Amino acid sequence: MRHILSVIVENEPGVLSRVAGLFSGRGFNIESLNVAPTLEDGVSLMTIATVGDEQIIEQIVKQLRKLITVIKVVDLTEHKAVDREMVLIKVNAEDTKRAEILRIVDIFRCKVVDVSVDELTIEVTGDRGKIEALINLLVRFGIKETARTGSVAMKRAMQG
Amino acid sequence: MELTGAQILLECLKKEGVDVVFGFPGGAVLDIYHELPNFPFKHVLARHEQGAIHAADGYARATGDVGVCLVTSGPGATNTVTGIATAYMDSIPVVILTGQVPTALIGNDAFQEVDIVGITRPCTKHNYLVKDINNLAYTIRQAFYLARSGRPGPVLVDLPKDIMQQITEFKWPEDVSLRSYNPNLNPHYGQIKKVSKLIRKAERPLIYAGGGVISSGAQEDLIWLAKNLDIPVTATLMGLGGFPGDDPLWLGMLGMHGTYAANMAVNTADLVLAIGARFDDRVTGKVSEFAPNATFVHVDVDPTSIQKNVHVHVPIVADCKSFLMALRESLEPVIGATDFEVAHAGWVKQVQDWSTAHPLHYNKGGEYIKPQHVVEKIYEISKGEAIIATEVGQNQMWAAQFYKFKKPKSFLSSGGLGTMGYGFPAAIGAQIAYPDRLVVNIAGDGSIQMNIQEMMTAVANNLPVKIVILNNRYLGMVRQWQELFYDRNYSETCMDAQPDFVKLAEAYGAAGFRITEEKDLESTLKEAFATPKPAIIDVIVDPEENVYPMVPAGCSLTEMLLV
Numbered sequence: 001m002r003h004i005l006s007v008i009v010e011n012e013p014g015v016l017s018r019v020a021g022l023f024s025g026r027g028f029n030i031e032s033l034n035v036a037p038t039l040e041d042g043v044s045l046m047t048i049a050t051v052g053d054e055q056i057i058e059q060i061v062k063q064l065r066k067l068i069t070v071i072k073v074v075d076l077t078e079h080k081a082v083d084r085e086m087v088l089i090k091v092n093a094e095d096t097k098r099a100e101i102l103r104i105v106d107i108f109r110c111k112v113v114d115v116s117v118d119e120l121t122i123e124v125t126g127d128r129g130k131i132e133a134l135i136n137l138l139v140r141f142g143i144k145e146t147a148r149t150g151s152v153a154m155k156r157a158m159q160g
Numbered sequence: 161m162e163l164t165g166a167q168i169l170l171e172c173l174k175k176e177g178v179d180v181v182f183g184f185p186g187g188a189v190l191d192i193y194h195e196l197p198n199f200p201f202k203h204v205l206a207r208h209e210q211g212a213i214h215a216a217d218g219y220a221r222a223t224g225d226v227g228v229c230l231v232t233s234g235p236g237a238t239n240t241v242t243g244i245a246t247a248y249m250d251s252i253p254v255v256i257l258t259g260q261v262p263t264a265l266i267g268n269d270a271f272q273e274v275d276i277v278g279i280t281r282p283c284t285k286h287n288y289l290v291k292d293i294n295n296l297a298y299t300i301r302q303a304f305y306l307a308r309s310g311r312p313g314p315v316l317v318d319l320p321k322d323i324m325q326q327i328t329e330f331k332w333p334e335d336v337s338l339r340s341y342n343p344n345l346n347p348h349y350g351q352i353k354k355v356s357k358l359i360r361k362a363e364r365p366l367i368y369a370g371g372g373v374i375s376s377g378a379q380e381d382l383i384w385l386a387k388n389l390d391i392p393v394t395a396t397l398m399g400l401g402g403f404p405g406d407d408p409l410w411l412g413m414l415g416m417h418g419t420y421a422a423n424m425a426v427n428t429a430d431l432v433l434a435i436g437a438r439f440d441d442r443v444t445g446k447v448s449e450f451a452p453n454a455t456f457v458h459v460d461v462d463p464t465s466i467q468k469n470v471h472v473h474v475p476i477v478a479d480c481k482s483f484l485m486a487l488r489e490s491l492e493p494v495i496g497a498t499d500f501e502v503a504h505a506g507w508v509k510q511v512q513d514w515s516t517a518h519p520l521h522y523n524k525g526g527e528y529i530k531p532q533h534v535v536e537k538i539y540e541i542s543k544g545e546a547i548i549a550t551e552v553g554q555n556q557m558w559a560a561q562f563y564k565f566k567k568p569k570s571f572l573s574s575g576g577l578g579t580m581g582y583g584f585p586a587a588i589g590a591q592i593a594y595p596d597r598l599v600v601n602i603a604g605d606g607s608i609q610m611n612i613q614e615m616m617t618a619v620a621n622n623l624p625v626k627i628v629i630l631n632n633r634y635l636g637m638v639r640q641w642q643e644l645f646y647d648r649n650y651s652e653t654c655m656d657a658q659p660d661f662v663k664l665a666e667a668y669g670a671a672g673f674r675i676t677e678e679k680d681l682e683s684t685l686k687e688a689f690a691t692p693k694p695a696i697i698d699v700i701v702d703p704e705e706n707v708y709p710m711v712p713a714g715c716s717l718t719e720m721l722l723v
């Protein structure tokens with residue numbers, strides 16, 4: 001099963017390699033890994049999407065906690081979480097197709113961020129379902145390139 | 161007080177109570193070596209950095225204190241990697257100080273530069289590169305704190321040359337706290353109650369002790385538990401000495417080369433109390449068939465060890481000693497009320513019957529000296545009081561099987577990594593700590609050649625370490641596997657070409673002995689042990705003797721090959 005881990009780390013050199021090395025060294029799988037500073041000085045947030053059975057996920061969480069530079073690990077899968085990803089999609093868009101693509105962009109509430117004679121670059125943000133749906137719709141026009149951020153996620157404020 | 165980086169480093173070591181530093185100098189650590197004579201600790205000059213790190217590790221295992229190793233950058237640092245991994249796998253507290261090129265050159269492929277922090281990330285508990293002299297003292301403080309607390313382990317500090325030369329005010333940080341590191345030492349009360357109940361209910365309980373019992377200093381508490389509740393005890397290789405090897409409740413080691421009684425007991429037990437042991441594959445055999453009838457209680461200070469290899473019913477994250485003390489407190493009131501001796505009488509008799517039916521055994525007679533017999537003699541002569549270091553292979557297993565360890569910290573062996581070349585330098589480390597004790601390295605003729613250069617270290621420091629080579633002219637353990645599982649194809653395991661070990665010892669200024677006949681075994685060992693010098697005792701043993709029992713890799717513990 002896919003799990004999203006929110007990992008708070010000391011923002012110091014080598015921390016990314018400690019985390020990534022832990023995954024590769026122990027044969028765990030990283031689906032995506034996202035890291036950026038938080039508002040707190042010297043602290044970064046990593047969002048790691050990974051896949052494994054319960055025992056593997058338990059090991060991943062424990063092994064991450066064991067790293068001295070890791071301050072906190074939360075498995076967001078256990079909580080209601082907001083899970084978003086941003087993707088840039090460059091798609092073929094000759095004149096005859098352009099209107100239809102723009103209609104899809106509209107329906108999905110995404111943005112066109114770059115245009116040329118025969119291409120459009122679309123920026124989409126959303127959960128996996130939305131992104132996959134969009135990609136499925138655009139495939140038939142010919143997707144030339146995608147760039148994905150991987151998940152960024154956060155626990156929801158209200159938990160029922 | 162304004163001090164140089166090198167002086168600050170050494171002041172910190174003094175504050176940490178360091179007595180000995182095992183090391184080897186070089187350009188990047190010259191400033192440290194320059195200051196060294198002004199400080200009150202002893203420096204032991206190894207002949208190879210691998211020797212230095214294993215010696216620091218052996219010192220740590222024998223004393224329970226942190227071992228310290230100081231080496232130069234580049235090749236000096238990389239030469240320690242095997243030793244660091246060895247300490248890491250066995251949770252041994254060692255602080256490794258490596259020189260580094262000046263900060264301005266880092267990343268430039270400078271002469272003797274290597275990213276040792278990168279290289280050792282997967283095999284240290286933590287590591288540091290000091291980039292600012294103002295962080296130096298606190299980093300060293302943290303390194304020692306991390307190495308010795310929680311689940312102990314090696315911590316490396318990389319020290320650029322310019323930082324060692326800079327000058328700043330020295331302030332000793334009294335306190336150390338890391339917000340992300342708070343090992344949990346005390347067991348949860350509810351869990352203790354659960355364990356206590358399980359123990360009282362169990363009909364066939366078994367204690368399976370590991371290295372955690374030794375590193376937490378829990379032997380007394382373990383003895384109390386076993387004796388008062390009449391519970392048989394087995395241990396991992398790392399747990400040897402955690403429970404007296406001459407006690408009637410002692411079953412011997414379990415696992416691949418464990419005793420028949422221990423392996424059968426695990427298979428039959430209805431409750432397994434795993435204390436400071438991590439269910440290594442050399443112990444469990446086929447995991448799915450390990451202790452099939454048992455409820456597992458697993459105590460470990462490191463949460464990652466729990467639920468890693470087997471499903472545990474009662475997980476307890478705690479220091480083994482704290483756990484045993486808490487358990488004792490909760491059980492003490494019921495000791496009088498329940499007669500455990502009666503309750504477990506049948507079970508204890510059963511395991512003792514197994515021990516009697518299939519004791520550790522070898523076929524005596526024949527033209528050769530049997531290696532097991534040599535270990536028995538070492539035990540006899542030393543009255544079980546020696547510190548025994550081993551190399552890796554058959555020598556290690558025979559030492560584990562036939563020397564009855566009574567006290568913790570008296571068996572030094574590379575368990576997790578299985579490092580040939582470990583034993584001799586480790587013995588040197590132990591002998592530095594205990595100059596008056598008998599320290600014996602039980603070695604194979606293959607392994608001893610991996611760090612034999614440390615003989616010079618032993619001679620130079622007047623360390624009367626004894627090396628007993630169980631000389632079978634083979635890489636014996638590998639040959640055994642070839643014999644049993646590879647159609648006797650002894651590919652590259654015959655070590656017929658070997659030095660004259662007696663002359664080799666003498667060349668170093670040590671004493672050399674050779675034993676070829678059993679009748680000389682006792683007298684020559686005695687003579688060698690009484691020699692106030694390092695000595696090699698080259699014992700020519702049966703070349704094709706095997707270690708039994710043996711559970712073939714991947715089989716269940718009950719599928720033992722017996723002699």
Ligand SMILES: Cc1ncc(C[n+]2csc(CCOP(=O)(O)OP(=O)(O)O)c2C)c(N)n1
Pocket residue numbers: 551552553554555556578579580581603604605606607608630632634635636637638
């Ligand atoms: C550094 C290292 N290299 C290789 C091995 C693989 N290995 C395990 S046991 C063994 C044979 C050891 O031979 P020897 O030291 O003669 O001891 P014996 O088994 O004969 O007692 C070898 C090669 C190892 N454990 N460590």
